[in-house]
Amino acid sequence: TPRVFSGIQPSGGLTLGNYLGAIKRFVTMQDEVAQSIYCMVDLHAITVWQDPKDLLHNTRELAAGFIASGISPEKSILINQSQVPEHAQLGWIFNCVARMGWMQRMTQFKDKAGKNAQNVSLGLFGYPALMAADILVYHATHVPVGEDQKQHLELTRDIAAKFNHDYGVDFFPMTEPVIEGAATRVMSLRDGCKKMSKSDPSDASRINMTDDADVISKKIRKAKTDPDGLPSDIDGLEGRPEARNLVNIFAALSERSVEDVLSEVGGQQFGTFKPLLADLAVAKLSPISGEMARLMDDPAEIDRILARGASQAREITAPILKKTYEIVGMVGPA
Numbered sequence: 001t002p003r004v005f006s007g008i009q010p011s012g013g014l015t016l017g018n019y020l021g022a023i024k025r026f027v028t029m030q031d032e033v034a035q036s037i038y039c040m041v042d043l044h045a046i047t048v049w050q051d052p053k054d055l056l057h058n059t060r061e062l063a064a065g066f067i068a069s070g071i072s073p074e075k076s077i078l079i080n081q082s083q084v085p086e087h088a089q090l091g092w093i094f095n096c097v098a099r100m101g102w103m104q105r106m107t108q109f110k111d112k113a114g115k116n117a118q119n120v121s122l123g124l125f126g127y128p129a130l131m132a133a134d135i136l137v138y139h140a141t142h143v144p145v146g147e148d149q150k151q152h153l154e155l156t157r158d159i160a161a162k163f164n165h166d167y168g169v170d171f172f173p174m175t176e177p178v179i180e181g182a183a184t185r186v187m188s189l190r191d192g193c194k195k196m197s198k199s200d201p202s203d204a205s206r207i208n209m210t211d212d213a214d215v216i217s218k219k220i221r222k223a224k225t226d227p228d229g230l231p232s233d234i235d236g237l238e239g240r241p242e243a244r245n246l247v248n249i250f251a252a253l254s255e256r257s258v259e260d261v262l263s264e265v266g267g268q269q270f271g272t273f274k275p276l277l278a279d280l281a282v283a284k285l286s287p288i289s290g291e292m293a294r295l296m297d298d299p300a301e302i303d304r305i306l307a308r309g310a311s312q313a314r315e316i317t318a319p320i321l322k323k324t325y326e327i328v329g330m331v332g333p334a
């Protein structure tokens with residue numbers, strides 16, 4: 001039976017990229033499959049420095065963002081990674097399955113390490129092995145993600161296949177990525193060739209889920225564009241990454257196809273289109289940020305939801321870890 005798992009790092013506030021590329025799909029999938037698990041991956045977040053106060057705040061705010069976006073703790077299991085220890089336990093085993101050469105090819109590592117590869121944490125290098133454990137400790141079959149995670153999901157399959165092969169078992173499933181829709185790669189508002197990211201030093205590059213209506217409108221008004229008007233078909237977006245990005249965002253927010261949107265707005269100047277986009281973004285995002293703020297007034301309730309999620313999760317992860325230990329030849333969890 002299909003089982004869905006996905007996670008987001010509490011490494012900052014949620015962005016429109018996280019919402020359109022991941023969370024929106026999480027919400028629809030919770031009704032399509034029998035079981036879905038959504039995770040705040042705090043162990044991943046600390047692969048780069050996080051101020052402890054910020055990490056704690058961002059983890060709770062991310063949980064609030066999930067719930068405010070429509071993920072129901074009754075329908076899905078909502079967890080914080082460090083509260084389910086089997087993630088890290090299986091992660092260690094996968095550190096011993098994954099090969100250095102595989103990790104060195106990961107473009108996210110290369111991007112994040114930059115020229116500084118000797119000075120980043122060992123955890124950042126091993127990130128994809130822990131991510132494989134996050135998924136496989138549930139035997140998850142489907143993982144909704146943005147385009148940027150495709151390579152890590154291929155690595156997850158490589159790890160599962162090598163484990164199964166080395167130990168002569170058919171234990172871990174081959175997980176399918178689910179990468180769908182107009183906004184699988186939302187780009188920076190300042191540079192149409194760069195991903196919108198919570199850790200981009202420029203706040204103007206992204207829309208945060210907690211931005212108010214004025215800030216959203218201002219950021220969209222100031223978003224980089226080219227001098228031409230909007231084309232009436234997709235071919236006209238060729239070589240125009242900023243125009244494509246704004247149209248993709250419009251399509252994803254309004255749940256229409258890019259073709260359909262262009263048939264309506266084709267011919268408009270950005271001076272006309274941007275206010276339409278801003279109004280749409282405010283209409284879709286304000287109810288979510290309002291609900292997030294309301295939930296954040298009661299952090300103890302968020303903690304209770306996460307504690308309940310962790311105990312539901314461990315009913316799945318503990319037997320899978322136990323079986324893994326048996327396969328590997330370990331005496332087993334005490």
Ligand code: AQP
Pocket residue numbers: 007008009010011012015017018019020021022144145146147148149183184185186187195196197198199200
């Ligand atoms: N710009 C994006 N467009 C579409 N999807 C995106 N995702 C992230 N950015 C975009 C998707 O959101 C999920 C969670 O991502 P993450 O928080 O685990 O890490 P990330 O991909 O590294 O996201 P950020 O915002 O760029 O965080 P930082 O700046 O901390 O690295 C994933 O499914 C991702 O595809």
